[in-house]
Amino acid sequence: MTRPEPVRLHFRGAAAWPRWLKPDHDKSDPGLFRVDREHVDQVLDRTVCAFYEDPLWAGILPDRQTRYSKMCALFGFLLRFGVMFGEVYAPSEELEGVAVWLPEKYARSDGWPAFRAGALSIMFRVDMPSLGRLAAVGRHTSAQRRKHLPGPHWYLALLGVGPEFQGRGFGRRLLWPMLDRLDQENLPVWLDTETEENVRYYERIGFEVRDDHVVPEADVRLWGMCRTPGRKPDINSMDD
Numbered sequence: 001m002t003r004p005e006p007v008r009l010h011f012r013g014a015a016a017w018p019r020w021l022k023p024d025h026d027k028s029d030p031g032l033f034r035v036d037r038e039h040v041d042q043v044l045d046r047t048v049c050a051f052y053e054d055p056l057w058a059g060i061l062p063d064r065q066t067r068y069s070k071m072c073a074l075f076g077f078l079l080r081f082g083v084m085f086g087e088v089y090a091p092s093e094e095l096e097g098v099a100v101w102l103p104e105k106y107a108r109s110d111g112w113p114a115f116r117a118g119a120l121s122i123m124f125r126v127d128m129p130s131l132g133r134l135a136a137v138g139r140h141t142s143a144q145r146r147k148h149l150p151g152p153h154w155y156l157a158l159l160g161v162g163p164e165f166q167g168r169g170f171g172r173r174l175l176w177p178m179l180d181r182l183d184q185e186n187l188p189v190w191l192d193t194e195t196e197e198n199v200r201y202y203e204r205i206g207f208e209v210r211d212d213h214v215v216p217e218a219d220v221r222l223w224g225m226c227r228t229p230g231r232k233p234d235i236n237s238m239d240d
Contacts (some may be wrong), residue, residue, distance in 0.1 A: 032089035046162035058196040059218035073125040081117040097161030099174040108154035136217035144211040156191040208232030
């Protein structure tokens with residue numbers, strides 16, 4: 001793959017945000033390493049590499065020669081958005097992987113919050129046909145999520161482990177503490193995934209398939225999955 005130097009992404013910290021823009025949800029620590037604004041550059045390359053061959057991103061960004069740089073722009077935005085309006089965690093300060101969790105209020109990653117996280121800059125770095133395919137995927141997934149979970153919930157927007165760290169249990173280390181916390185808060189979780197292997201993985205954690213459809217614009221099959229509070233994972237059978 002064409003892999004230039006990672007794009008450096010800089011944005012103002014929380015101290016610079018107006019009080020009325022700050023998220024109003026509780027940000028209690030689930031026992032993981034909290035990814036903050038200063039870690040975005042460090043985790044970006046590893047996250048993009050984890051998803052470079054993913055069928056969803058291959059469908060949205062079919063040109064392999066430019067996929068890496070465009071994914072840097074898109075994943076950088078998602079990480080910034082998660083830091084600002086959700087919760088972003090890594091297994092440890094080594095940043096082996098990352099999970100981006102968004103409360104239901106911010107699960108669409110759009111509107112004024114998206115503008116604050118740098119969405120406008122994406123238009124200068126990603127071509128319009130690719131953005132159109134991404135928007136189509138977003139419309140499909142958001143509609144299904146709202147249909148099946150109309151009430152308060154959390155959205156697992158991203159779970160990725162660096163290729164060099166896969167198969168060593170970092171995925172479940174990212175998931176279980178937060179799922180345990182949301183069990184205590186009696187809140188369900190939604191995620192979207194695009195491979196049957198991932199479906200089996202999440203089913204072992206207690207997720208159930210609620211939607212299965214093809215997004216024709218990106219020529220990708222997506223599964224929408226929900227985990228209701230209290231469904232315990234089969235930790236011993238889980239692999240990354």
